[in-house]
Amino acid sequence: MSLANSLTHYEILRIPSDASQEEIKKAYRDRLLNTHPDKLTKSENNRVNTVTINKIQDAYRILSNNQTRVEYDKMILENYKKQGFHNCGDGLDEFSLDDFSFDDEKLEFMMNCPRCQFANGFHFNENLLDECIDNVNIIEQSHDGYQLLTQCSACSLWLKVNFDVEEE
Numbered sequence: 511m512s513l514a515n516s517l518t519h520y521e522i523l524r525i526p527s528d529a530s531q532e533e534i535k536k537a538y539r540d541r542l543l544n545t546h547p548d549k550l551t552k553s554e555n556n557r558v559n560t561v562t563i564n565k566i567q568d569a570y571r572i573l574s575n576n577q578t579r580v581e582y583d584k585m586i587l588e589n590y591k592k593q594g595f596h597n598c599g600d601g602l603d604e605f606s607l608d609d610f611s612f613d614d615e616k617l618e619f620m621m622n623c624p625r626c627q628f629a630n631g632f633h634f635n636e637n638l639l640d641e642c643i644d645n646v647n648i649i650e651q652s653h654d655g656y657q658l659l660t661q662c663s664a665c666s667l668w669l670k671v672n673f674d675v676e677e678e
Contacts, residue, residue, distance in 0.1 A: 519568070520569075520573070522561055534570065538569075541561070545562075546563070603668075603669050609621060618633045618634060618635045619634055624667070631667075643675065655674035656672070657671065658673065
């Protein structure tokens with residue numbers, strides 16, 4: 511299922527993604543009542559309603575079951591990652607160095623840009639990683655490792671690339 515041009519089940523029910531089962535049930539009832547053709551005025555009935563009763567019922571069926579909700583949430587996250595929205599909360603998308611491929615000929619880490627899909631839009635070599643370890647202005651060191659900030663060579667997307675250093 512692609513969510514690129516459609517509402518999520520949370521948007522259909524008009525609830526936050528962390529809504530409780532009780533909130534989901536209440537929102538479901540409210541949306542059914544407010545969408546029912548008998549409850550709409552003539553002018554509301556004449557407008558194209560993108561949220562149908564079937565969509566509301568489907569959203570409730572998925573979100574009211576904990577197992578299907580977890581699977582749905584994973585699907586939403588993967589879809590956002592493919593669109594370039596792999597956000598960690600500070601406005602920058604965050605990836606692991608493991609998400610990059612390594613070109614043995616060029617000796618570079620590479621990844622297609624998740625936003626503009628430019629082939630190998632993100633690329634850097636091990637020397638840059640070594641420089642980043644020594645330069646605290648470029649990266650942050652945390653107990654989880656290091657972060658490199660890098661920009662796509664084709665668009666304005668910036669990423670945080672998380673990586674660790676193995677002790678020899």
